Amino acid sequence: MMRRFLLSLSLLVAVPAEAAGEAIARARVVIDTPQVRLVDLFDNAGPRGERVLGPAPAPGQRYIVPIGQLAAIARDNGLTLVGGGPTVVERPGRAIAREEVEAVLRDALLAAGAGGSPDARIEVQPFTPPTVPLAGTPQLLIEDLAWDHASGRFAATLAAIVPDEQPLRTRLAGRVTDLVAVPVAVRRIAAGTAVTPSDVRIAKLSPDRVPADVVLDPSELAGQVVRRPIAPGTPIGLSELGGRLVVMKDSPVVMTIEVPGLAVTAQGRALDNGARGDIVQVLNIASRAVVEATVIGPGRVRVTPGSMPVSRPTDRRFSNRRAELIR
Known part of the structure; x- marks a missing residue:
C-alpha cells in the first residue's frame, strides 16, 4: 500500500541560507532501517546527510514524500532543491510463514495443556502473516493465550520482536x-x-473424519471382505466388513450334502472367494459339475439337497452340462 507521509521537521535544525547547497530528490528509495535519513532522500545531501528525519515505512510497506515537503526538508537543512518530484520510500520485508507461527503456537498450547499430543492439528483462521524486516531473525512469542477445553478454540497474540524495531503484534484465533x-x-x-x-x-x-465403528487395529482387518468399495485414505468401519474369507478361490474344499439320516461328502474346488455364510460356486472334482454352496467353515461348504448344477459362461465345459453332485 502506498500513502503520503509527512516526515517530522521538528527534529531538524535550520541553517543559514548562505550555507545552502543544491540537492536533487531521489525518485525511489529502498531502505532496510527503521528510520529515514536526509541522505536517503537526496543526492548531494551535504554534511547533515546522516540526520534522522523520521520513521521508515513498516516492513513490506511504502509511502510517498510530496515535493512540497521535500523542498521544506531541503531548505531547513541548508539545501536548495533542484528539480525532481515526489519520492517513493519503500522498505522490503518478509512474511512470517504459517509453519513458523504454528510451531511457536503449538509449544504454547502444549505448555498450557491444550492438545493431547505434539501431533494435534492447529488451525488458525483467518491467518494474516505478519511482515518483518528482511534483515534479522525475529523472536516469536505467544502472549495472552486463552483456550477452551470443550470446543478446542483458542485466541492469542503473536509478538514478533526484532532488535531496534517496535514489537509487531498480531491477533491469532483458531482451534486445536x-x-x-x-x-x-x-x-x-x-x-x-x-x-x-x-x-x-x-x-x-x-475426529470428524473417523466413523464411530472404525477398526483401530490393522490386524483385525486382515482377511476381512469389504461390503462396498473403499476409497484411498478412507478409514474402515465394522459395518463395512463382511467377515473373513474362509474359502479362497481355486482352493480345495470339502463339499457336504445332508439328507435325513445321511451326510455325504465329496472333494471340490472353490470358484469364488467366500466368507462364512456366503454363497459360492464350487466345482465337483468327480462329476465336473458346478454347483452353488454355502460356506460353513474354513475349506468347507454345504450343498442344499436338490441343488441343480449351474453354468459358468466363462467356461464352455460347464455351459450345458448337468451331473450328479456325488458319484
Whole structure:
C-alpha cells in the first residue's frame, strides 16, 4: 500500500541560507532501517546527510514524500532543491510463514495443556502473516493465550520482536484438534475383496473424519471382505466388513450334502472367494459339475439337497452340462 507521509521537521535544525547547497530528490528509495535519513532522500545531501528525519515505512510497506515537503526538508537543512518530484520510500520485508507461527503456537498450547499430543492439528483462521524486516531473525512469542477445553478454540497474540524495531503484534484465533491414528486404505479396495496387510497404512485424521465403528487395529482387518468399495485414505468401519474369507478361490474344499439320516461328502474346488455364510460356486472334482454352496467353515461348504448344477459362461465345459453332485 502506498500513502503520503509527512516526515517530522521538528527534529531538524535550520541553517543559514548562505550555507545552502543544491540537492536533487531521489525518485525511489529502498531502505532496510527503521528510520529515514536526509541522505536517503537526496543526492548531494551535504554534511547533515546522516540526520534522522523520521520513521521508515513498516516492513513490506511504502509511502510517498510530496515535493512540497521535500523542498521544506531541503531548505531547513541548508539545501536548495533542484528539480525532481515526489519520492517513493519503500522498505522490503518478509512474511512470517504459517509453519513458523504454528510451531511457536503449538509449544504454547502444549505448555498450557491444550492438545493431547505434539501431533494435534492447529488451525488458525483467518491467518494474516505478519511482515518483518528482511534483515534479522525475529523472536516469536505467544502472549495472552486463552483456550477452551470443550470446543478446542483458542485466541492469542503473536509478538514478533526484532532488535531496534517496535514489537509487531498480531491477533491469532483458531482451534486445536487431537488427531486419531487409524488404518486407512492405501489404494481403492473393490467390494467383495479381502483386505491384505499391504492394503492399509496408519494415518492421523481429525475426529470428524473417523466413523464411530472404525477398526483401530490393522490386524483385525486382515482377511476381512469389504461390503462396498473403499476409497484411498478412507478409514474402515465394522459395518463395512463382511467377515473373513474362509474359502479362497481355486482352493480345495470339502463339499457336504445332508439328507435325513445321511451326510455325504465329496472333494471340490472353490470358484469364488467366500466368507462364512456366503454363497459360492464350487466345482465337483468327480462329476465336473458346478454347483452353488454355502460356506460353513474354513475349506468347507454345504450343498442344499436338490441343488441343480449351474453354468459358468466363462467356461464352455460347464455351459450345458448337468451331473450328479456325488458319484
